[in-house]
Amino acid sequence: MKIRGHRETVVSFCCPKFAAIFLFLAVFVFIFLLFNMDVLEQYENFFIYLCHINLLTPCQFQHKVITTFPAPRPHLQRRFCSFQPRSPEDALEERLLLDSIAWPETPSLPVPLSLEQTTDPAHSTFTILPEKGGRQWHVGDQLEVMIKTYDFKGRPKKSGGDVLLARLHNRALGAGVAGKVLDHLNGSYSAVFSLLWEGSAQVEVTLVHPSEAVTVLHRLTREQPDRIYFGSVFRSGSVSETTTCNVCLRPTQQPLCNYTDLITGEPWFCYKPKKLSCDARITNYNGGFHKQLKAQEEKLFRSGVNMKVYIRASGSASVTVLPKNKDQPEVKSSIVHSGPVGYYYQGAWQALSGTKVHHFNTSSAISQCLKGKVVHLYGDSTIRQWFEHLNAVLPDLKQFNLHSSVRVGPFMALDYANNILVNFRFHGPPVRSISVPAIELHYIANELDHLVGGTNTIVVFGIWAHFSTFPIELYIRRLQSIRRAVVRLLDRAPGTLVLIRTANPKTMTLDAALTNSDWYSLQRDKVLRAMFKGLNVHLLDVWEMVLAHHLPHNLHPQPPIIKNIIDVVLSYICPQKGS
Structure with missing residues (x-):
């Protein structure tokens, strides 16, 4: 140790030119760190993610529990929402999409x-x-x-x-x-x-x-x-606790429960209850704003x-x-x-691209079109409207009582005589809704991977409104996982009909603007269109169908618009000759 100290002294005092070099390097490193804190932050977020997926031993899991993280440095508080690394191809696509929608x-x-x-x-x-x-x-x-x-x-x-x-x-x-x-x-x-x-x-x-x-x-x-934050109820016997949940949770001394989907990689976390394990999670609900x-x-x-x-x-x-x-x-x-893509005339939608629209004005015409079909509807309440519409206009379509949430479902209806089955299931979290069993929140990509598909199978999905307050990277990655599942479905069953609903403009109040503004919807709508371009799927341009109509904008379009949308859906299922 004395020799080392002696050498350092010699360098410092006998060779002043080296001291100048070391001083320069020290200043350079300080400036680099000062102007590149985001890079260091990304590394820290990456290590946090490794902890989340149990690849770093310092963050031991107890079931799905992540132990306490150290308190973050103040400058990191602004970027606590991090996502797992993706493939270089997905990362490049994400960057190109972000550039393409730059406002x-x-x-x-x-x-x-x-x-x-x-x-x-x-x-x-x-x-x-x-x-x-x-x-x-x-x-x-x-x-x-x-x-x-x-x-x-x-x-x-x-x-x-x-x-x-x-x-x-x-x-x-x-x-x-x-x-x-x-x-x-x-x-x-x-x-x-x-x-x-x-x-x-x-x-x-x-x-x-x-x-x-x-x-x-x-x-x-x-x-x-x-x-917008969420919560979950945890229960075991007579013990019950509630904690906050979200895609993005601010770092605290409280451990986390990691509910990241093992197949799609979709992130979801809750603060761990004080007394119960992460396996005791029962429900998910919208906590507030x-x-x-x-x-x-x-x-x-x-x-x-x-x-x-x-x-x-x-x-x-x-x-x-x-x-x-x-x-x-x-x-x-x-x-x-x-x-x-189309326009209204005498209240009826006329398509200028895609299939020629035939207007199904009777229940028998709709039943004949859907005869022998299985219709899978995935998405949010703007897709749930379509299930409700079909259930209302088809007298022989009987809905099963699955004792599920009237807002979130799942729902199932059957017309036994015509062999028609219609299902609805809400997309996976985030879900702004009343309390719903956590086990009922399924990701669309996973649902698609469980479909056999075929010429008698119709898949319709729409996913947009519940993602407005989150970084658009979350939406991009959700669509990437859904697209991969769509490609797999069409590879094994190319006759499957896949229809995708776009966003739509809505009524604006202060709270609505801050949580679900048309500006947010426009950005996500552009991403959705780019994501599925070139695939053998059909886009249902609800944005234009709502914007072109004389009725006021609404998150849930009014019945005349829904009727026209369903006509477009049925026209894809049962195209007329020459269309």
Whole structure:
């Protein structure tokens, strides 16, 4: 030890150039650590995950219990929601998807917050192009609208990022079609519509959220992914305890129960009860919602002021559409318009892509279509509506009493004479619902892996609304596991019909915006469409079917829309010749 100390002294004092080098390296390492704490945090999260799956011996499991973690450093509190590593292919796809849905940069919020510089729908306007008269519109043309946004002082906005929806409609004709909106990133936007019916067509533009509200929504997901929290009841004999559960649990000194699915890898954790084991978990329930906005931020989410508010027209809001002119060249829009998937006319959905829609207006027509079929419905309450609709319109379809939750199910109904079986099962957690037996929460991918499949099997699923408050990486990974199961199902039974429901716009209140905003739904809707593109599956574009309809937006679309959706489903099951 003396020799070592002597050598260190020699280096420090006899060779000052080495001391300078060591000092430089020390400063470099300090700067590296200072600016790369996220990297270190990822390593720490990775080691925590290894503890979760019992690959590191310091975190011994007792059944499914993880022993106490050390208290996290303060800077790690903001990223307590970590996920298990995936394959390089999945990780690359996740990165590409995140890049593809990147929202335009939104403004930082001043302190104290004032609405003066935020987007005001009352001052904003839209104009049908071209602005000067003399233009005739025909069926088959495209109508373009320029939208200009202003703040509450009437000053033009200079940046984009607002959430806008657009619709063209004629209430008297029961006609409507969704428009496509393009952000020019300078406070102006374009909306383009396909003209698909003769007569009047009125433009409707809605500000869902100002860009400043998107700033808040983005921050909430980053900083508070656990703002909706869940709980479980644990029971053994006369002893009962409740604890908090979630995908993302903040690190504490309390041990965790790890309920990560062994097949799909889907994460779920609960704080371990003090007296009972993790195996004593009985139920899962929605624990509540932490509304932790900063001062004055509620101003950005006011119904009738700056949330789901119509923008007025500068000039006429409608055009008259003449019959299609064969000699007239097709109008080319100045923005890319992929075209709608369909539109309403006389209240009935007309598909422009996919299968030709046949309208099943009698119970006998529906029964004949479903005869000999097994229909598996997986998802949330917006899929449960479809089970309820079929159960209501088919008198011979009898629902079994499985003594299950009326909200979560599972449900089963049988028409014995026509050999029709319809099942519904809720997707796996997170599930915002009343108390439900934990054993009834099955992941869709696992359910698909238990299906034989075949030409008489129809699989329908929709999964979106319960994932809004979580990092979108969770949603991407859930869809990746479902997609793998769909591929396996179609490989072993290529005749299986697989239908996938998209998200839909809904009514906006303050709480609804913070937990299930249309902005969150839009982001997940883009991911869903990209995830299943190219597979032998069919997308049910409920987003456009709700947006194009005259009825108010609702998380659970109203019966006329549900009827049209079921018509599309049945048209895929029983396509007409030539469609």
